[in-house]
Amino acid sequence: MARVFDFGEVVEGYPIRVVNEREARAGAGILLLFGLIAFSQAFLNGSFAMTRMVILVFAVDFALRVLVNPRFAPSLILGRYMVRKQVPDYVGAAQKRFAWGLGLAIALFMIVWNLVLNQAGPVALLGCVTCILLLFFETSFGICVGCAIYNWIWPGQAQLCPGGVCEVPAERPSITRLGWAQGAVVLATLAAIIVVSPVVAGMQGPRYMGPGAATQALVTAEGVVVASSDCVVPAFAKALGHAEEWKLHNGC
Numbered sequence: 001m002a003r004v005f006d007f008g009e010v011v012e013g014y015p016i017r018v019v020n021e022r023e024a025r026a027g028a029g030i031l032l033l034f035g036l037i038a039f040s041q042a043f044l045n046g047s048f049a050m051t052r053m054v055i056l057v058f059a060v061d062f063a064l065r066v067l068v069n070p071r072f073a074p075s076l077i078l079g080r081y082m083v084r085k086q087v088p089d090y091v092g093a094a095q096k097r098f099a100w101g102l103g104l105a106i107a108l109f110m111i112v113w114n115l116v117l118n119q120a121g122p123v124a125l126l127g128c129v130t131c132i133l134l135l136f137f138e139t140s141f142g143i144c145v146g147c148a149i150y151n152w153i154w155p156g157q158a159q160l161c162p163g164g165v166c167e168v169p170a171e172r173p174s175i176t177r178l179g180w181a182q183g184a185v186v187l188a189t190l191a192a193i194i195v196v197s198p199v200v201a202g203m204q205g206p207r208y209m210g211p212g213a214a215t216q217a218l219v220t221a222e223g224v225v226v227a228s229s230d231c232v233v234p235a236f237a238k239a240l241g242h243a244e245e246w247k248l249h250n251g252c
Contacts (some may be wrong), residue, residue: 004068004069004070004072005068005069006069007070007093007097008015008070008093008094008096008097009093011090014090014160015159016092016093016094016159017028017092017094018090018091018092018093018160019070019090019091019092019093020080020083020088020089020090020091020095021088021089021090021091021142021162022079022083022086022088022089023076023079023080023083023088024076024081024091024096024138025079025138025139025142026078026079026080026083026139027075027076027078027079028075028079028135028138028139029071029073029079029139030078030079030134031058031061031075031135031231032132032135032139034054034057035054035058035132035135036132037054037055037127037132038045038050038051038053038127038128039051039125039129039132040076042120042128042236043125043236044236045233045234045236046137046235046236046237046238046239047235048114048124051114051116051124051128055107055110055111055114055115056111056115057074057105058107058131059107059108059110059111060074061073061074061075061076061106062100062101062103062107063104064098065100066099066101066104066238067130068095070096070100085232089162090160091147091160091161091162092152092158092159092160092161094115094157094158094159095144095146095150095151095158096144096146096147096148098146098147098149098150099144099145099147099149099150100146101146102146102149103131103146106127106131107131108132109127110124110127113127114127120235120236120239121236121239122147122239125202126238133188134146138157142163143162143163144161146160147161148161148165149167151166151228163223174238199248202234207234228231231245231250232246233247234246
């Protein structure tokens with residue numbers, strides 16, 4: 001029984017319990033994928049059906065990680081399988097448990113807000129965005145925000161942080177440094193995006209008119225033919241009070 005409810009693995013040569021960071025990042029990527037799909041459904045179509053399912057999955061997954069054992073969390077099981085041929089990257093289990101505890105807290109809040117109280121709108125979207133950003137930072141950059149918070153609350157307690165950020169050397173290796181040229185490239189890219197975005201946004205792309213919408217078409221002021229079903233304002237736009245802006249943006 002104790003083995004089932006252990007948190008972290010005992011690995012020879014490491015003085016503390018550890019978690020495989022590669023497995024954790026893979027699990028974060030799996031959750032991120034479904035989180036992005038659910039968020040797009042809610043934001044673009046105003047449908048929170050998939051969001052509710054994802055919230056439940058998140059809650060169960062993080063509850064198993066924190067309260068039982070990471071070895072039994074579905075996303076981490078899949079993550080372990082995906083990175084099974086890679087050399088493990090061991091990190092301290094204590095700060096990971098704290099970070100995943102924050103994820104569980106967010107999931108429980110979303111259950112109360114979205115499922116129990118049946119509320120949606122900006123608060124639900126903000127909860128989704130928060131989870132997506134935390135998962136994105138972990139899976140893309142290897143930055144565990146919860147681990148950083150743990151180290152900030154209990155300085156010096158965290159050991160074997162991802163990327164060795166808890167034991168950053170006084171002088172960073174030259175390969176990690178940035179110069180003015182890299183900064184100029186980033187600024188030039190942002191400037192190009194700002195200049196080009198209005199042009200791209202003003203382009204009228206082709207619209208697909210399915211069989212069900214072919215019998216009822218509308219002609220906008222610019223002479224663009226759109227299906228009437230395309231001009232149905234989604235629930236999220238109504239909830240935000242942007243129904244007219246949504247119609248204007250979509251040429252309705």
